[in-house]
Amino acid sequence: MASSSSSSSTQVKKITLKAADGKHFEVEEPVAMEMETVKSFFVGNEDAMKDMVVPLLNVSSEHMPAILDFYRNHSEFRKRTPPPPAEEVKAFNEAFLENKSDEQLMEMIMAANFLNTKELLNFLTEAAANRIKNKSVEYVRAFFGIENDFTPEEEARIRAENEWAFDGLDED
Amino acid sequence: MDNFGFVNRDMAINVLSRLPTKLLLGLKCVCKRWHQLLCDRDFTKVQSQKREQISGFFFQQRFHWCPYDIRTIAYIPAEFVGLNQTVFSFLPEDVVVLASCNGLVCCRSCVPCNDPAIYVCNPVDREWIKINWSGPDRDSYIALAFDPCRDAMERSINFKLVQVRHFEPTLDNLYFSFEIYSSDTGVWRMSKEICNCNDKLYKNKGIFIGACIG
Numbered sequence: 001m002a003s004s005s006s007s008s009s010t011q012v013k014k015i016t017l018k019a020a021d022g023k024h025f026e027v028e029e030p031v032a033m034e035m036e037t038v039k040s041f042f043v044g045n046e047d048a049m050k051d052m053v054v055p056l057l058n059v060s061s062e063h064m065p066a067i068l069d070f071y072r073n074h075s076e077f078r079k080r081t082p083p084p085p086a087e088e089v090k091a092f093n094e095a096f097l098e099n100k101s102d103e104q105l106m107e108m109i110m111a112a113n114f115l116n117t118k119e120l121l122n123f124l125t126e127a128a129a130n131r132i133k134n135k136s137v138e139y140v141r142a143f144f145g146i147e148n149d150f151t152p153e154e155e156a157r158i159r160a161e162n163e164w165a166f167d168g169l170d171e172d
Numbered sequence: 173m174d175n176f177g178f179v180n181r182d183m184a185i186n187v188l189s190r191l192p193t194k195l196l197l198g199l200k201c202v203c204k205r206w207h208q209l210l211c212d213r214d215f216t217k218v219q220s221q222k223r224e225q226i227s228g229f230f231f232q233q234r235f236h237w238c239p240y241d242i243r244t245i246a247y248i249p250a251e252f253v254g255l256n257q258t259v260f261s262f263l264p265e266d267v268v269v270l271a272s273c274n275g276l277v278c279c280r281s282c283v284p285c286n287d288p289a290i291y292v293c294n295p296v297d298r299e300w301i302k303i304n305w306s307g308p309d310r311d312s313y314i315a316l317a318f319d320p321c322r323d324a325m326e327r328s329i330n331f332k333l334v335q336v337r338h339f340e341p342t343l344d345n346l347y348f349s350f351e352i353y354s355s356d357t358g359v360w361r362m363s364k365e366i367c368n369c370n371d372k373l374y375k376n377k378g379i380f381i382g383a384c385i386g
Contacts, residue, residue: 106178113183125183129190137201144177144184149204158201161298164259165197168252 016053019061024053027068034071036116058114063107070096070120097127102143105131134170176205184209189219193275193296194227211297220275220320226250230259230277232269241268241282262298263291271316276331278316283308290314292331292355303333303353312337330356 015032017025032038032054041054059067073092077084100108105128112121132140141148148155159166176184188196188210196219200207209215228249233242243266247256260267260279267279270290279291288307293300318331333353340346350363 103178109179109183109187113180121186125186126190128187132187133191133195137198140199141177141202144179144202146177146203146206148202150201155201158207161262162197162200164247164256165194167254167256168249169198 017064018053018055019059019064020057021061023061023064025061025064025068031068031071031075034075034117037114040116056115059111060107063104063111066096066100067108067111067115067120070123071117074119093123102131103145106144134168136169136172139172181209185215185218189215189222191219192224192227193219197296217320230269230272234268239283241266243282245269259295260293262295263293263300264302267291270314273316273318273331274320276316276318276329278314278333280305280308280314290333292316292333301355309337311339330354335360 013029014026015029015038017027017032017038019025037056038054041052077089077092097105105124109121109124109128112124132143135143140146150158179187184206188199188206191199196210200210228247228251231246231248232244235242244257245260245267247259248254249256260269263279265285266282268282269277269279271278275294275296277293277295279293281288281291288305290303290305291300292303313336315334315336316331317334318329320329332355335351335353337349337351338346339349346369348367348369350365350367351360352363353360
Protein backbone atom coordinates (compact mmCIF):
# COMPACT_ATOMS: atom_id res chain seq x y z
CA MET A 1 0.00 0.00 0.00
CA ALA A 2 2.85 2.36 0.77
CA SER A 3 4.55 1.73 -2.57
CA SER A 4 5.09 4.69 -4.86
CA SER A 5 1.90 5.35 -6.77
CA SER A 6 2.70 7.49 -9.77
CA SER A 7 6.45 7.94 -9.96
CA SER A 8 6.89 5.71 -13.02
CA SER A 9 4.69 7.65 -15.44
CA THR A 10 5.65 10.89 -17.17
CA GLN A 11 4.83 14.11 -15.46
CA VAL A 12 1.19 14.31 -14.46
CA LYS A 13 -0.66 17.52 -15.13
CA LYS A 14 -1.51 19.43 -11.97
CA ILE A 15 -4.41 21.63 -11.13
CA THR A 16 -4.28 24.28 -8.43
CA LEU A 17 -7.13 24.38 -5.93
CA LYS A 18 -7.65 27.25 -3.53
CA ALA A 19 -9.21 26.46 -0.17
CA ALA A 20 -11.61 28.84 1.62
CA ASP A 21 -8.80 30.39 3.65
CA GLY A 22 -6.70 31.09 0.56
CA LYS A 23 -4.21 28.23 0.82
CA HIS A 24 -3.21 26.62 -2.49
CA PHE A 25 -3.06 22.90 -3.22
CA GLU A 26 -1.41 21.40 -6.29
CA VAL A 27 -3.37 18.32 -7.25
CA GLU A 28 -2.89 15.75 -10.02
CA GLU A 29 -5.55 16.29 -12.65
CA PRO A 30 -7.31 12.88 -12.36
CA VAL A 31 -7.63 13.33 -8.59
CA ALA A 32 -8.99 16.86 -8.94
CA MET A 33 -11.51 15.63 -11.51
CA GLU A 34 -12.99 13.26 -8.93
CA MET A 35 -14.74 16.36 -7.64
CA GLU A 36 -17.73 17.27 -9.76
CA THR A 37 -17.43 20.89 -8.69
CA VAL A 38 -13.89 21.12 -10.06
CA LYS A 39 -14.83 19.20 -13.19
CA SER A 40 -17.74 21.50 -13.99
CA PHE A 41 -15.40 24.48 -13.57
CA PHE A 42 -13.58 23.35 -16.71
CA VAL A 43 -16.46 22.02 -18.76
CA GLY A 44 -17.04 24.25 -21.78
CA ASN A 45 -14.19 26.41 -20.59
CA GLU A 46 -11.23 24.60 -22.15
CA ASP A 47 -8.89 27.57 -22.37
CA ALA A 48 -9.25 28.07 -18.65
CA MET A 49 -7.39 24.80 -18.21
CA LYS A 50 -3.79 25.94 -17.91
CA ASP A 51 -2.95 28.14 -14.98
CA MET A 52 -6.37 28.74 -13.57
CA VAL A 53 -6.76 28.44 -9.81
CA VAL A 54 -10.02 26.77 -8.82
CA PRO A 55 -11.55 28.44 -5.76
CA LEU A 56 -13.25 26.06 -3.32
CA LEU A 57 -15.19 28.50 -1.20
CA ASN A 58 -16.62 26.01 1.30
CA VAL A 59 -13.63 23.81 1.94
CA SER A 60 -11.19 24.78 4.66
CA SER A 61 -7.50 23.99 4.10
CA GLU A 62 -7.55 21.98 7.32
CA HIS A 63 -9.54 19.24 5.58
CA MET A 64 -8.00 19.37 2.12
CA PRO A 65 -5.14 16.90 2.69
CA ALA A 66 -7.49 14.26 4.13
CA ILE A 67 -10.07 14.73 1.39
CA LEU A 68 -7.42 14.48 -1.35
CA ASP A 69 -6.01 11.42 0.34
CA PHE A 70 -9.45 9.82 0.23
CA TYR A 71 -9.83 10.51 -3.51
CA ARG A 72 -6.33 9.23 -4.28
CA ASN A 73 -6.81 5.99 -2.43
CA HIS A 74 -10.34 5.28 -3.53
CA SER A 75 -9.66 5.96 -7.20
CA GLU A 76 -6.69 3.63 -6.93
CA PHE A 77 -8.94 0.98 -5.29
CA ARG A 78 -11.41 1.30 -8.16
CA LYS A 79 -8.77 0.91 -10.86
CA ARG A 80 -6.94 -2.01 -9.35
CA THR A 81 -7.37 -5.50 -10.83
CA PRO A 82 -8.15 -7.70 -9.08
CA PRO A 83 -10.09 -5.38 -6.78
CA PRO A 84 -8.51 -4.83 -3.36
CA PRO A 85 -9.62 -7.12 -0.53
CA ALA A 86 -12.51 -5.67 1.49
CA GLU A 87 -10.30 -5.56 4.60
CA GLU A 88 -7.86 -3.22 2.92
CA VAL A 89 -10.59 -0.73 2.01
CA LYS A 90 -12.09 -1.05 5.46
CA ALA A 91 -8.74 -0.46 7.13
CA PHE A 92 -8.19 2.69 5.10
CA ASN A 93 -11.68 3.98 5.87
CA GLU A 94 -11.34 3.30 9.58
CA ALA A 95 -7.98 5.01 9.74
CA PHE A 96 -9.46 7.94 7.86
CA LEU A 97 -12.13 8.49 10.50
CA GLU A 98 -10.07 7.57 13.54
CA ASN A 99 -8.85 10.97 14.67
CA LYS A 100 -11.72 13.06 13.37
CA SER A 101 -13.87 14.84 15.93
CA ASP A 102 -17.62 15.04 15.44
CA GLU A 103 -17.30 18.67 14.43
CA GLN A 104 -14.59 17.89 11.90
CA LEU A 105 -16.79 15.17 10.46
CA MET A 106 -19.66 17.65 10.05
CA GLU A 107 -17.36 20.16 8.33
CA MET A 108 -16.11 17.48 5.96
CA ILE A 109 -19.70 16.49 5.13
CA MET A 110 -20.43 20.08 4.14
CA ALA A 111 -17.18 20.13 2.12
CA ALA A 112 -18.05 16.86 0.34
CA ASN A 113 -21.49 18.26 -0.39
CA PHE A 114 -19.93 21.36 -1.92
CA LEU A 115 -17.41 19.32 -3.92
CA ASN A 116 -20.31 17.17 -5.12
CA THR A 117 -18.69 13.78 -4.80
CA LYS A 118 -21.10 11.00 -4.02
CA GLU A 119 -18.58 8.44 -2.84
CA LEU A 120 -17.02 10.65 -0.17
CA LEU A 121 -20.37 12.11 0.84
CA ASN A 122 -21.99 8.70 1.27
CA PHE A 123 -19.03 7.49 3.24
CA LEU A 124 -19.06 10.48 5.62
CA THR A 125 -22.82 10.60 6.17
CA GLU A 126 -22.85 6.87 6.87
CA ALA A 127 -20.09 7.48 9.43
CA ALA A 128 -22.13 10.28 11.03
CA ALA A 129 -25.21 8.04 11.17
CA ASN A 130 -23.16 5.35 12.90
CA ARG A 131 -21.92 7.83 15.48
CA ILE A 132 -25.44 8.84 16.53
CA LYS A 133 -27.01 5.39 16.30
CA ASN A 134 -28.66 4.40 19.60
CA LYS A 135 -27.66 7.67 21.26
CA SER A 136 -29.82 9.81 23.51
CA VAL A 137 -31.61 12.93 22.28
CA GLU A 138 -29.21 15.11 24.31
CA TYR A 139 -26.22 13.42 22.72
CA VAL A 140 -27.60 13.94 19.20
CA ARG A 141 -28.30 17.62 19.90
CA ALA A 142 -24.73 18.17 21.02
CA PHE A 143 -23.42 16.17 18.07
CA PHE A 144 -25.16 18.40 15.51
CA GLY A 145 -24.88 21.60 17.54
CA ILE A 146 -28.64 22.00 17.73
CA GLU A 147 -30.49 24.02 20.32
CA ASN A 148 -33.64 22.52 21.79
CA ASP A 149 -36.55 24.85 20.99
CA PHE A 150 -39.30 22.76 22.58
CA THR A 151 -40.81 23.73 25.90
CA PRO A 152 -40.35 21.03 28.58
CA GLU A 153 -44.08 20.21 28.27
CA GLU A 154 -43.92 19.81 24.49
CA GLU A 155 -40.86 17.60 24.75
CA ALA A 156 -42.45 15.46 27.45
CA ARG A 157 -45.53 14.96 25.27
CA ILE A 158 -43.52 13.83 22.23
CA ARG A 159 -41.47 11.52 24.42
CA ALA A 160 -44.60 9.98 25.88
CA GLU A 161 -46.10 9.41 22.43
CA ASN A 162 -43.03 7.53 21.29
CA GLU A 163 -42.17 5.84 24.56
CA TRP A 164 -41.16 2.53 22.98
CA ALA A 165 -38.54 4.21 20.79
CA PHE A 166 -36.44 5.11 23.83
CA ASP A 167 -35.90 1.55 25.05
CA GLY A 168 -32.44 0.15 24.57
CA LEU A 169 -30.44 3.33 23.87
CA ASP A 170 -26.73 3.41 24.76
CA GLU A 171 -25.33 5.32 27.72
CA ASP A 172 -23.86 8.66 26.63
CA MET B 173 -32.55 30.26 11.80
CA ASP B 174 -32.73 26.83 10.26
CA ASN B 175 -31.68 24.93 13.37
CA PHE B 176 -30.01 22.09 11.57
CA GLY B 177 -26.82 22.77 13.53
CA PHE B 178 -23.50 22.23 11.76
CA VAL B 179 -25.13 20.94 8.57
CA ASN B 180 -27.91 22.05 6.23
CA ARG B 181 -31.30 20.41 5.63
CA ASP B 182 -30.15 18.19 2.76
CA MET B 183 -27.25 16.83 4.75
CA ALA B 184 -29.47 16.27 7.78
CA ILE B 185 -31.75 14.21 5.52
CA ASN B 186 -28.78 12.33 4.12
CA VAL B 187 -27.54 11.34 7.59
CA LEU B 188 -30.91 10.69 9.24
CA SER B 189 -32.33 8.59 6.40
CA ARG B 190 -29.60 6.05 7.17
CA LEU B 191 -30.99 5.38 10.64
CA PRO B 192 -33.58 2.74 11.50
CA THR B 193 -37.16 4.01 11.79
CA LYS B 194 -37.51 3.26 15.48
CA LEU B 195 -34.54 5.48 16.40
CA LEU B 196 -35.97 8.31 14.30
CA LEU B 197 -39.10 8.29 16.44
CA GLY B 198 -37.02 9.15 19.48
CA LEU B 199 -35.17 11.87 17.57
CA LYS B 200 -38.41 13.73 16.91
CA CYS B 201 -37.84 15.63 20.13
CA VAL B 202 -34.40 16.98 19.19
CA CYS B 203 -35.97 20.25 17.94
CA LYS B 204 -38.97 21.59 16.04
CA ARG B 205 -37.30 21.57 12.64
CA TRP B 206 -36.29 17.94 13.04
CA HIS B 207 -39.77 17.01 14.21
CA GLN B 208 -41.19 18.58 11.08
CA LEU B 209 -38.57 16.91 8.88
CA LEU B 210 -39.03 13.43 10.35
CA CYS B 211 -42.82 13.64 9.93
CA ASP B 212 -42.48 14.81 6.34
CA ARG B 213 -43.65 12.30 3.76
CA ASP B 214 -40.82 13.17 1.39
CA PHE B 215 -38.34 12.24 4.09
CA THR B 216 -40.17 8.99 4.87
CA LYS B 217 -40.04 8.10 1.22
CA VAL B 218 -36.27 8.54 1.03
CA GLN B 219 -35.79 6.69 4.28
CA SER B 220 -38.07 3.76 3.46
CA GLN B 221 -36.14 3.05 0.27
CA LYS B 222 -32.99 2.30 2.23
CA ARG B 223 -32.54 -1.18 3.54
CA GLU B 224 -33.07 -1.51 7.21
CA GLN B 225 -32.33 -4.26 9.69
CA ILE B 226 -35.24 -5.74 11.59
CA SER B 227 -35.66 -3.82 14.82
CA GLY B 228 -38.05 -6.24 16.48
CA PHE B 229 -41.22 -8.33 16.34
CA PHE B 230 -44.81 -7.95 17.39
CA PHE B 231 -46.03 -10.95 19.32
CA GLN B 232 -49.58 -11.79 20.22
CA GLN B 233 -50.89 -15.09 21.48
CA ARG B 234 -54.20 -16.68 20.56
CA PHE B 235 -56.46 -19.22 22.21
CA HIS B 236 -57.22 -22.04 19.90
CA TRP B 237 -60.70 -23.03 20.98
CA CYS B 238 -61.89 -19.99 22.86
CA PRO B 239 -64.08 -17.17 21.48
CA TYR B 240 -62.16 -14.55 23.48
CA ASP B 241 -59.06 -12.83 22.15
CA ILE B 242 -55.88 -12.16 24.07
CA ARG B 243 -55.59 -8.41 24.14
CA THR B 244 -51.88 -7.94 24.80
CA ILE B 245 -49.54 -7.18 21.91
CA ALA B 246 -45.88 -7.30 22.84
CA TYR B 247 -43.10 -5.62 20.93
CA ILE B 248 -39.93 -7.69 21.29
CA PRO B 249 -36.80 -5.83 20.21
CA ALA B 250 -34.27 -7.80 18.20
CA GLU B 251 -31.09 -6.18 19.47
CA PHE B 252 -31.52 -5.97 23.22
CA VAL B 253 -33.51 -7.56 26.00
CA GLY B 254 -36.79 -5.78 26.61
CA LEU B 255 -40.49 -5.81 26.08
CA ASN B 256 -42.99 -3.08 25.36
CA GLN B 257 -46.75 -3.42 25.34
CA THR B 258 -47.79 0.14 24.56
CA VAL B 259 -47.04 0.32 20.83
CA PHE B 260 -50.70 0.04 19.78
CA SER B 261 -52.12 2.09 22.63
CA PHE B 262 -53.01 4.93 20.24
CA LEU B 263 -55.87 2.86 18.76
CA PRO B 264 -59.32 3.42 20.28
CA GLU B 265 -59.74 -0.22 21.31
CA ASP B 266 -57.79 -3.41 21.92
CA VAL B 267 -56.98 -5.24 18.71
CA VAL B 268 -55.65 -8.42 17.19
CA VAL B 269 -52.84 -7.97 14.67
CA LEU B 270 -53.74 -9.59 11.34
CA ALA B 271 -51.14 -8.52 8.81
CA SER B 272 -48.39 -6.04 8.08
CA CYS B 273 -46.89 -4.73 4.88
CA ASN B 274 -44.12 -2.16 4.33
CA GLY B 275 -44.77 -0.28 7.56
CA LEU B 276 -48.56 -0.46 7.74
CA VAL B 277 -50.26 -2.81 10.16
CA CYS B 278 -53.74 -4.25 9.78
CA CYS B 279 -55.65 -5.11 12.97
CA ARG B 280 -59.18 -6.06 13.92
CA SER B 281 -61.28 -5.46 17.02
CA CYS B 282 -60.93 -8.02 19.78
CA VAL B 283 -63.97 -10.27 20.07
CA PRO B 284 -66.52 -10.39 21.48
CA CYS B 285 -67.58 -6.90 20.47
CA ASN B 286 -70.69 -5.17 19.15
CA ASP B 287 -69.19 -3.22 16.32
CA PRO B 288 -66.30 -5.14 14.77
CA ALA B 289 -63.93 -3.04 12.70
CA ILE B 290 -60.63 -3.29 10.91
CA TYR B 291 -57.95 -0.74 11.65
CA VAL B 292 -55.11 -0.01 9.28
CA CYS B 293 -52.49 1.95 11.13
CA ASN B 294 -48.91 3.13 11.15
CA PRO B 295 -47.40 2.71 14.63
CA VAL B 296 -44.62 5.13 13.68
CA ASP B 297 -46.76 8.23 13.15
CA ARG B 298 -49.72 6.82 15.13
CA GLU B 299 -52.17 7.49 12.32
CA TRP B 300 -54.98 5.03 11.75
CA ILE B 301 -58.20 4.58 9.85
CA LYS B 302 -61.20 2.48 10.75
CA ILE B 303 -62.86 0.30 8.13
CA ASN B 304 -66.31 -1.18 8.45
CA TRP B 305 -66.24 -4.90 8.45
CA SER B 306 -68.63 -7.78 8.75
CA GLY B 307 -66.65 -9.31 11.59
CA PRO B 308 -64.40 -12.31 11.93
CA ASP B 309 -65.45 -15.74 10.75
CA ARG B 310 -63.72 -19.07 10.59
CA ASP B 311 -63.64 -19.28 6.82
CA SER B 312 -61.82 -16.11 5.89
CA TYR B 313 -58.53 -14.40 6.20
CA ILE B 314 -57.38 -10.80 5.61
CA ALA B 315 -54.25 -9.80 3.73
CA LEU B 316 -52.80 -6.30 3.34
CA ALA B 317 -51.06 -4.79 0.31
CA PHE B 318 -49.16 -1.51 0.54
CA ASP B 319 -46.23 -0.15 -1.41
CA PRO B 320 -45.16 3.37 -0.36
CA CYS B 321 -42.67 3.72 -3.21
CA ARG B 322 -44.81 2.51 -6.07
CA ASP B 323 -46.01 5.84 -7.30
CA ALA B 324 -43.28 8.45 -7.27
CA MET B 325 -45.63 11.38 -7.83
CA GLU B 326 -48.50 10.29 -5.62
CA ARG B 327 -48.21 11.70 -2.13
CA SER B 328 -51.26 10.07 -0.64
CA ILE B 329 -50.82 6.55 0.59
CA ASN B 330 -53.10 3.92 -0.83
CA PHE B 331 -53.41 0.37 0.34
CA LYS B 332 -55.64 -2.58 -0.38
CA LEU B 333 -57.11 -5.27 1.83
CA VAL B 334 -58.05 -8.66 0.49
CA GLN B 335 -60.42 -10.91 2.35
CA VAL B 336 -60.04 -14.47 1.17
CA ARG B 337 -62.97 -16.71 2.01
CA HIS B 338 -63.28 -20.41 1.32
CA PHE B 339 -66.52 -22.22 0.70
CA GLU B 340 -67.58 -25.72 -0.26
CA PRO B 341 -70.69 -25.77 -2.44
CA THR B 342 -70.42 -29.52 -2.72
CA LEU B 343 -68.34 -32.05 -0.88
CA ASP B 344 -64.80 -32.38 -2.32
CA ASN B 345 -65.10 -29.03 -4.03
CA LEU B 346 -63.30 -26.17 -2.35
CA TYR B 347 -63.46 -22.63 -3.69
CA PHE B 348 -61.93 -19.34 -2.67
CA SER B 349 -63.56 -15.98 -3.18
CA PHE B 350 -61.85 -12.61 -2.85
CA GLU B 351 -63.29 -9.41 -1.50
CA ILE B 352 -61.09 -6.36 -2.01
CA TYR B 353 -61.09 -3.09 -0.12
CA SER B 354 -59.25 -0.21 -1.69
CA SER B 355 -58.38 2.86 0.37
CA ASP B 356 -58.81 5.25 -2.55
CA THR B 357 -62.44 4.23 -3.12
CA GLY B 358 -63.26 3.33 0.48
CA VAL B 359 -65.48 0.38 -0.41
CA TRP B 360 -65.34 -3.40 -0.39
CA ARG B 361 -65.83 -4.99 -3.79
CA MET B 362 -66.31 -8.66 -4.62
CA SER B 363 -63.81 -9.93 -7.14
CA LYS B 364 -65.17 -11.88 -10.09
CA GLU B 365 -62.25 -14.24 -9.76
CA ILE B 366 -62.95 -17.47 -7.96
CA CYS B 367 -60.29 -19.99 -7.31
CA ASN B 368 -61.08 -23.66 -7.35
CA CYS B 369 -58.69 -25.62 -5.29
CA ASN B 370 -59.11 -29.00 -3.76
CA ASP B 371 -56.26 -28.68 -1.32
CA LYS B 372 -56.75 -26.76 1.85
CA LEU B 373 -54.45 -23.82 1.19
CA TYR B 374 -56.09 -21.16 3.23
CA LYS B 375 -54.95 -19.52 6.46
CA ASN B 376 -51.39 -19.36 5.32
CA LYS B 377 -51.67 -15.58 5.50
CA GLY B 378 -51.26 -13.25 2.55
CA ILE B 379 -47.95 -12.47 0.95
CA PHE B 380 -47.54 -9.27 -1.00
CA ILE B 381 -45.30 -9.75 -4.05
CA GLY B 382 -44.64 -6.86 -6.37
CA ALA B 383 -48.17 -5.75 -7.00
CA CYS B 384 -50.12 -8.90 -6.15
CA ILE B 385 -51.08 -10.87 -3.10
CA GLY B 386 -50.25 -14.56 -3.28
